[in-house]
Amino acid sequence: MKKLINDPATVVNEALLGIEAAHPELRVDHENKVVIRGDAPVSGKVGLVSGGGSGHEPLHGGFVGPGMLDAACAGEVFTSPVPDQMLAATKAVDGDAGVLHIVKNYTGDVMNFEMAAELAAAETGVDVVSVVTDDDVAVKDSLYTAGRRGVGVTVVLEKIAGAAAEQGRPLNDVAEMAKLVNANGRSMGMALTSCTVPAAGKPTFELGEDEMEIGIGIHGEPGRERVPLAPAKQVAEMLVEPIVSDLPFGRGDGVIAFVNGMGGTPLIELYLMYNEVARILDGNGIQVARSLVGPYITSLEMAGCSVTLVKVTDDLVELWDAPVKTPALRWGV
Amino acid sequence: MKKLINDPATVVNEALLGIEAAHPELRVDHENKVVIRGDAPVSGKVGLVSGGGSGHEPLHGGFVGPGMLDAACAGEVFTSPVPDQMLAATKAVDGDAGVLHIVKNYTGDVMNFEMAAELAAAETGVDVVSVVTDDDVAVKDSLYTAGRRGVGVTVVLEKIAGAAAEQGRPLNDVAEMAKLVNANGRSMGMALTSCTVPAAGKPTFELGEDEMEIGIGIHGEPGRERVPLAPAKQVAEMLVEPIVSDLPFGRGDGVIAFVNGMGGTPLIELYLMYNEVARILDGNGIQVARSLVGPYITSLEMAGCSVTLVKVTDDLVELWDAPVKTPALRWGV
Amino acid sequence: MTDAVTLAGLRAWVQGFAALVAEQKEKLTALDAAIGDADHGINMDRGMTAVLAALDSDDTLTSAAALFKKVGMTLVSSVGGASGPLYGTFFLRLGMACGDVDSLGPEDLAKALRAGLDGVVARGKAEAGDKTMYDALAPAIDALDDALDSGNGLREGMAAAVTAAESGRDATTPMLARKGRASYLGERSVGHQDPGATSSALLIRAAATALG
């Protein structure tokens, strides 16, 4: 295992120290491993809390700040945080306008956030509403599974819900906006290499020099199928086609197009992929309203990428364009 | 070789198509492989032109926009662009206030920019001043070499010179600011893995599972020495100590501290490294005025990092804080 | 002869489980690498290590209810993932069902274990055959009930429970996962033993050793 770390057991805590040192505008509750917006709680504003296993940076801690999240809970690598963390985060951002929990659809995340909501209800009067993202079309027949995984859409949802909250909209509106984004978003990912959980010490799976995994998640899970390496053009088709046909996205639809890096793939390849994705969308008469290219929801050092499309209306685009000031997404301010 | 590409011969051209598609606010001259600020030339403003081999993304194309570069020339992977490109870029950004060439100190880059300046002088009346970055302390006895390599300082220099130009300062002022940044900046890098030039098809060098290279550049060149893998804490010392003792940086100095990812190292490790770097600086009484953490000047998919320190005065910090709106660096607007 | 289970025995069960988890940590993580995200052993070991520390540092644990509440809360607060809430809820419900006693008979123990299992189901909605810890726990508790109903003592009952848990665990290998991360793999989950069922079999084995 080749990593810039000291001890697998303390990776998350040490990274949080680095985030705190690099971003004076944020607060970090080290005991609960929560990254908090510096001026939280913002009274009268709905508080946005997300979180999940670590190893997906910048998600979620890199999205804390004005216009996006109020707090992010960092679990162990690829392991959902515990209810105590979400409870602490919920209390820290409670501005008397309720708190929204943004949860990626993984059994562990869902159950821990559930318990946190139960505890919050019991311990504090704060209203908590939860939205779950489940945009990964790689998960088939989701009726007979834990459901689809929450992946790329989470980034877009946190941005848009964050903007809605910043505008002072009430909890239910913000939650509705969030659900709308998830309902209109789909993603699909692939990997050229596996990744190594620091505490495990070896790659989660092995891939041959001439193989790739299609339909992977963001936890180094093996994907739906293993296929021979293919040119970027074909990889783009393998990712975009299932997304487009699933929602479906049709001629004239406007979308936010997001090409995400898995952590080990350099930007030059992501831009090359974006070119292929844009061509395919163009061929389908789908209009790109906004785009995002880069490593925003990663899987440690895994090489690969994912594509996320979110069908948007003008008001969603407006919320996307609204000012945001976080370590990883920043514009308009 | 596992890459998201179609053909090694067209990687750069296709990535430029992706940049153009993802960033409507930029213009791309595909014939000359130049990324240009959409509103260039900005009349009365000094034009900033940089460029170099590709494979370092977001450098340089990701730094084109208001407050930073006016144009960036993309060479083949790890190969300096040719004079024709720099000439085209110089003409495209000439706003009758002169043009600054920002050149990383590599024989090829220096000679090609030299020829471009000669051609510009001959073909157009535009004043061209060149600044060369040479901040890599890994290169010892630089009197008997091609001199130190230009690495991390280039990013800081392009931001600060870009801000100075945006303020309407004259060519010589902007060039002076740029030289000041280079004179006060030092960097050192390391690699956990090699990287593969697409056209070459195999890693530039081989590294054992328990080895790392200290003192690497950004072209997959082997470094000064190969040492056993060490914890992040010691890696940080191996990078920071030579930097601090070289300028030297002393108690009370204020710095911009930049921990850069080489392309294949995930953000969680970079933040962990930043924590170690911040501690060491603190121990030396060096104050961090501003910080930057992320992959900004990369070496394809190489795993590793570099540390850059730039000694700053208040006016340099002001220029660093000034609004910038580029694909890779954006704040204040 | 009395089959009554003492508080000391219950503690020994928890400590024995912690020891088995520590010993099988790599194995559990490797199983999770095949159909999950390579952390089950790491998660359970982190949790049970925290539990041991909690038991040592707390001398108010003078009843089964208090003991298992502590175990459950500690797991919930330290494990995360799917197994944290699931094992945590198991012990929380187990404790509530045991009540404020410092010893209990086999039938009461069996009832309490059933309550714990119901907690797992309430939290995770797993059904038989979903390829989860349920597939090891449920047969084990059924076997214990049957043994006690047919007049056997706790030792025999626990022995039967271990056999049932381990064949339940082995039976997860051919199953197609319908819960948890493994379910994302679809057909590719077939042919791999479920990590949670494997740790649950250790839980039953530890119980047999300490209480049987």
Add this chain to the structure above:
Amino acid sequence: MTDAVTLAGLRAWVQGFAALVAEQKEKLTALDAAIGDADHGINMDRGMTAVLAALDSDDTLTSAAALFKKVGMTLVSSVGGASGPLYGTFFLRLGMACGDVDSLGPEDLAKALRAGLDGVVARGKAEAGDKTMYDALAPAIDALDDALDSGNGLREGMAAAVTAAESGRDATTPMLARKGRASYLGERSVGHQDPGATSSALLIRAAATALG
């Protein structure tokens, strides 16, 4: 017998060099991987391929000056890196020195080659022993001069040049690089043959074949 070099011969030299570069592309890149950035073969092949295309598509190349200017400009515009300006300048100066002729004698050719070499030095400031292309080119041109001075013909002169270029190339192996990327390696550059010296030896070999 006349040793005069014709325009056709000069074209054949350039084409022969292109062929050798294409053939040795991997080799040149591998040498650059050891002490540079693994692109010298790729760079030179890209450049000489562009040169071949340029020569085909241009029928105004009726003098040595025009021919080599075209070659030089094409290399400058297509290679990049260190070798682009260096080889480009070599051919540009070579052409200027040849002048508007369609054939030239051995002494004139030798003078022109020296002018090209001076261009390389003017651009790159290399000195003997810096472990660069200079260390193959300079000895070759010296050998040619010596041969012609001592009354030998072009064939003998070129043969001597090839021998000198190749031993100059081999002599770069033990050298400590003082120019170009290889210089960053310090001591670690010792023991590796210089890629540019290797391509320059091909340039001289191609000349011998076409003109000798």
